[in-house]
Amino acid sequence: MNDGKRSLNLFFSKNNFIGSFNAVDLIPNNNVPECCFVGRSNVGKSTIINAITKSKKLAKTSKTPGRTQSINLFKINDIINIADMPGYGYAKISKIKREELSNLIETYIVNRNNLLQVFVLIDCKVGVKDVDIDIFDSISTADKKFSIILTKSDKCALNFIIEQQKSIFSLMRNYNKHFIKIYSTSSKKNLGIIDIQKTIFNLSTHHEI
Numbered sequence: 001m002n003d004g005k006r007s008l009n010l011f012f013s014k015n016n017f018i019g020s021f022n023a024v025d026l027i028p029n030n031n032v033p034e035c036c037f038v039g040r041s042n043v044g045k046s047t048i049i050n051a052i053t054k055s056k057k058l059a060k061t062s063k064t065p066g067r068t069q070s071i072n073l074f075k076i077n078d079i080i081n082i083a084d085m086p087g088y089g090y091a092k093i094s095k096i097k098r099e100e101l102s103n104l105i106e107t108y109i110v111n112r113n114n115l116l117q118v119f120v121l122i123d124c125k126v127g128v129k130d131v132d133i134d135i136f137d138s139i140s141t142a143d144k145k146f147s148i149i150l151t152k153s154d155k156c157a158l159n160f161i162i163e164q165q166k167s168i169f170s171l172m173r174n175y176n177k178h179f180i181k182i183y184s185t186s187s188k189k190n191l192g193i194i195d196i197q198k199t200i201f202n203l204s205t206h207h208e209i
Ligand SMILES: Nc1nc2c(ncn2[C@@H]2O[C@H](COP(=O)(O)OP(=O)(O)O)[C@@H](O)[C@H]2O)c(=O)[nH]1
Pocket: 039, 040, 041, 042, 043, 044, 045, 046, 047, 048, 060, 061, 062, 063, 065, 066, 087, 151, 152, 153, 154, 155, 185, 186, 187, 188, 189
């Protein structure tokens, strides 16, 4: 097991930043399998990408919500891309900017043909909000697969996490064609990160584009 862990870490430690894009047409590497991390602003998208790649600053993290306003693309081991998406649902940016960002996210989900899986991050303490449901709807309409990652589990008691999972599972009955599974994670405590690594690793090897 430890060896598996070490080789996964080695796999993910070979990574590079491809670029930052504010239009889907501009994103290169559309022949490489890709997964993306979406979720509300400040939910922990960039932090989990750093936890997965075992790097401190591959993806820029921030205490201030609403910072990332473009799609940041990373390549892992030359064989799979990870996209760090702009956060949605942040109230303190203008309505126009908010709409621009949700259009960018939606266009990406619909048109990015090499996108194999979407990870939707949900803050364990906060749970699912209407803006998250909009994203589940967009992903299903685009006929893409998604999994849910509960983040910041270090902030919640185990019972609370279990209740949160139960309520999400019952909501997911509406999405059974596209929903895959729920992961419970803490980037801070390195919990559940290896399960995401395994999934991404498998995507990189068993893909069809
Ligand atoms: N306690 C705790 N805080 C976290 C965790 N992951 C991220 N954070 C914090 O949440 C804030 C937002 O994280 P960030 O990755 O920038 O969120 P993003 O906007 O979704 O990319 C930062 O202050 C992080 O340190 C976690 O697992 N546990």
